[in-house]
Amino acid sequence: MAKTIVIVDDSESIREVVKFTLENEGHKVLVGVDGKDALQFFDNRDIDLIITDLHMPNMNGIELIRDVRNRDSYKRTPILFLTTESQAEKKNEAKEAGATGWIVKPFVPAKLIEAINKVMR
Amino acid sequence: MEDFKKKFLAEAIEHINDLESALLALETNTDDKELVERVFRAMHSLKGGGAMFGFDNVSHFTHDLETLYDMVRKGKMELTENLFSVTLKSVDHLKLLLEVGENLPDDILTIHNDLLSKISKIVNNTTTEVKETAPVNIDKKENTWYVRFSPLPNIMDNGTNPLFLVDELQQLGSSFVLPNTMNIPELSELDPEKCYIDWELVIGGEVTENAILDVFIFVDDLSKVQVHKLSSGNLFNNPKFLSDLQTRAKEQKVLGDQFRLGFQKTELINNESVANKVKKVVNNSRSETQTSNNNTSSTIRVESHKLDSLMNLVSELVTVQARLSLFSQNNANNELGTITENVQKLTRELRDIAFSIVLIPIESTIVRFQRLVRDLANELHKEIIFETHGTETELDKTIIENITDPIMHIIRNSIDHGIESPEEREQNGKPRQGKISLNAYHSGPNVIIEIKDDGKGLNFEKIRQKAYENGIISADNHLTEKEILDLIFMSGFSTAEKVTDISGRGVGMDVVKKKIVQVRGEVYINTEFGKGTMVSIKLPLTLSIIDGLLVKFATHFMFFRYLQSKKYTPSNIKELQIHTTTHYQLTENKFHFSI
Numbered sequence: 001m002a003k004t005i006v007i008v009d010d011s012e013s014i015r016e017v018v019k020f021t022l023e024n025e026g027h028k029v030l031v032g033v034d035g036k037d038a039l040q041f042f043d044n045r046d047i048d049l050i051i052t053d054l055h056m057p058n059m060n061g062i063e064l065i066r067d068v069r070n071r072d073s074y075k076r077t078p079i080l081f082l083t084t085e086s087q088a089e090k091k092n093e094a095k096e097a098g099a100t101g102w103i104v105k106p107f108v109p110a111k112l113i114e115a116i117n118k119v120m121r
Numbered sequence: 122m123e124d125f126k127k128k129f130l131a132e133a134i135e136h137i138n139d140l141e142s143a144l145l146a147l148e149t150n151t152d153d154k155e156l157v158e159r160v161f162r163a164m165h166s167l168k169g170g171g172a173m174f175g176f177d178n179v180s181h182f183t184h185d186l187e188t189l190y191d192m193v194r195k196g197k198m199e200l201t202e203n204l205f206s207v208t209l210k211s212v213d214h215l216k217l218l219l220e221v222g223e224n225l226p227d228d229i230l231t232i233h234n235d236l237l238s239k240i241s242k243i244v245n246n247t248t249t250e251v252k253e254t255a256p257v258n259i260d261k262k263e264n265t266w267y268v269r270f271s272p273l274p275n276i277m278d279n280g281t282n283p284l285f286l287v288d289e290l291q292q293l294g295s296s297f298v299l300p301n302t303m304n305i306p307e308l309s310e311l312d313p314e315k316c317y318i319d320w321e322l323v324i325g326g327e328v329t330e331n332a333i334l335d336v337f338i339f340v341d342d343l344s345k346v347q348v349h350k351l352s353s354g355n356l357f358n359n360p361k362f363l364s365d366l367q368t369r370a371k372e373q374k375v376l377g378d379q380f381r382l383g384f385q386k387t388e389l390i391n392n393e394s395v396a397n398k399v400k401k402v403v404n405n406s407r408s409e410t411q412t413s414n415n416n417t418s419s420t421i422r423v424e425s426h427k428l429d430s431l432m433n434l435v436s437e438l439v440t441v442q443a444r445l446s447l448f449s450q451n452n453a454n455n456e457l458g459t460i461t462e463n464v465q466k467l468t469r470e471l472r473d474i475a476f477s478i479v480l481i482p483i484e485s486t487i488v489r490f491q492r493l494v495r496d497l498a499n500e501l502h503k504e505i506i507f508e509t510h511g512t513e514t515e516l517d518k519t520i521i522e523n524i525t526d527p528i529m530h531i532i533r534n535s536i537d538h539g540i541e542s543p544e545e546r547e548q549n550g551k552p553r554q555g556k557i558s559l560n561a562y563h564s565g566p567n568v569i570i571e572i573k574d575d576g577k578g579l580n581f582e583k584i585r586q587k588a589y590e591n592g593i594i595s596a597d598n599h600l601t602e603k604e605i606l607d608l609i610f611m612s613g614f615s616t617a618e619k620v621t622d623i624s625g626r627g628v629g630m631d632v633v634k635k636k637i638v639q640v641r642g643e644v645y646i647n648t649e650f651g652k653g654t655m656v657s658i659k660l661p662l663t664l665s666i667i668d669g670l671l672v673k674f675a676t677h678f679m680f681f682r683y684l685q686s687k688k689y690t691p692s693n694i695k696e697l698q699i700h701t702t703t704h705y706q707l708t709e710n711k712f713h714f715s716i
Contacts, residue, residue: 010166011132011166011169011170012128012132012422013125013128013129013132013170013173013174014169014170014173016125016128017125017173020125055161055162055165055166056162057162069279075278076277076278076279076280076314077280078280078281078282079279079280082169084165084168084169095279098278098279098280099279100279100280100281100339101281101338101339102339105169105172105173106169106172106173106180107173117285117289118285118286118289118336118339119280119281119282119285119339121282121285
């Protein structure tokens with residue numbers, strides 16, 4: 001079933017790859033260029049999954065996760081963050097902020113879908 | 122994928138530029154945490170994107186660089202001069218890597234390895250930290266595992282659905298699942314947002330321990346996950362095993378520890394040890410500096426040739442619209458007049474918007490100048506401050522592309538010939554540090570860019586002498602100061618007493634002028650001996666369309682640019698008709714207009 005997925009990343013190429021992959025899977029994809037930009041999507045609309053980068057200008061991923069978790073409608077929406085292996089300490093910070101899981105960059109589309117399937121069906 | 126690759130390339134160049142400008146700023150202000158963060162972020166994006174889009178060299182290279190700046194971020198490394206010079210060289214190298222692709226020619230490979238070894242030297246000098254790697258269990262043999270998963274009641278709070286995890290475990294191989302529902306409270310006390318169930322699973326097949334732990338990778342450390350090996354071999358191969366499990370489950374509701382202990386090899390690994398593996402990297406908490414780099418705004422990337430076509434089309438449209446207006450003027454028809462007016466209004470709006478699209482701020486090129494000043498000043502042992510003002514001023518991108526090299530050359534001249542050595546400056550009562558400033562501003566329909574230095578200024582006598590030696594003027598030529606300055610722009614002229622590496626590198630001032638004139642700009646020099654020199658470049662805002670005045674003189678049409686005309690006087694002379702026209706297009710230096 002088609003889901004609505006928000007992807008937030010300041011890198012256009014990453015956004016595009018994720019968007020392309022997810023749309024190919026039949027999902028609806030909303031795109032934000034940073035945390036602040038993505039906030040526009042959290043106005044009580046139905047969102048099934050949020051994928052966000054951590055390092056972003058204006059509002060970073062951790063702040064975005066905290067903000068979203070504080071909104072009643074999205075208390076249990078799965079949130080995945082994008083990270084690299086070298087960022088282990090960030091993982092804990094993001095998890096404490098309320099993230100569900102993470103996707104390790106770089107990823108191939110199959111890996112992205114695999115990670116998504118862990119948290120959303 | 123090719124399309125993404127192109128996007129990444131364009132983006133990578135932006136990241137590298139941002140990286141370079143952040144580094145240069147950081148060099149003068151090493152305490153700025155935000156800048157370090159910006160440097161790190163740019164590297165991080167390059168690394169991630171590089172790996173995703175097949176630029177492995179870029180990715181590996183930036184990975185090493187990133188390690189350096191990660192240490193800087195955590196206060197484990199000082200920002201030394203050596204670090205900056207290696208990093209800036211690396212930035213140049215990254216540009217090359219993007220250009221040449223994956224197969225490095227020998228000379229670049231040498232630089233590549235040289236830089237990598239320099240980077241690792243810096244890293245190794247600073248740290249004795251030994252990177253531990255999690256042991257990878259590449260056990261391809263068949264096994265049977267017992268897994269007990271007892272999630273915390275609040276596991277669903279962060280969006281985790283424990284059922285998905287159980288599903289995923291089942292997909293690993295042959296399996297048997299037994300949910301334990303004994304802890305579910307009375308309905309009246311039940312909180313539907315909590316999880317009261319734990320699970321026991323038996324999984325058999327070519328399943329490694331890591332594969333099982335991977336399923337729980339997102340699970341909170343506090344949720345209990347136990348994995349025990351029941352047998353080296355797949356017990357499910359024996360059909361009796363499954364029916365035994367089913368009977369046992371029916372009778373006892375749980376498999377329990379006794380069941381597990383009935384099998385020989387046991388090894389307890391709870392999820393906490395996984396978490397510890399993950400946590401192995403430093404816990405040094407750092408202040409979360411919120412970066413306010415507003416460089417990212419909601420934009421889309423468009424190939425520049427599309428913009429060029431758009432501009433051409435708009436220019437054509439404007440020309441056609443001018444024809445229409447004129448036709449309507451000469452053929453009085455109310456309806457035609459109204460339509461023409463609307464077309465004119467829309468065309469103007471369209472033109473203005475199209476123009477604003479191709480305008481980009483001068484800022485986009487400033488990094489190159491900053492870098493030039495830094496590198497050249499170091500090379501020539503001069504101390505120079507480079508200041509910029511009004512870099513938000515916007516210009517047609519074609520103009521910016523065309524004047525970047527000329528400005529580079531002017532700045533190069535200022536550094537090489539203008540600014541004196543620190544010792545010489547002190548002798549002359551000047552501050553040790555020389556100053557070069559770049560100032561951009563609007564002036565009427567033009568943009569002015571001034572490059573000013575407080576160096577020794579131009580020596581008129583020397584210029585005259587040189588021009589004479591080079592056969593440009595004769596000995597008895599008496600020239601005004603202005604005429605002398607014009608000599609600089611003549612081809613075959615160079616005042617450099619010795620041909621330095623620097624002067625040999627660039628174009629001459631004659632080429633500078635030619636390039637500026639090509640974009641319909643003008644260039645002037647002001648100088649005061651001993652005090653400094655200022656080069657001003659006057660540029661039109663845009664290239665494609667110019668406003669003008671069309672004049673019919675007898676049978677000839679003449680065209681004047683508005684900028685060239687000082688005053689328009691109404692005339693009652695019958696033969697002289699003045700049309701204040703709208704717009705005429707300039708193509709290949711020829712005016713096209715029609716009546």
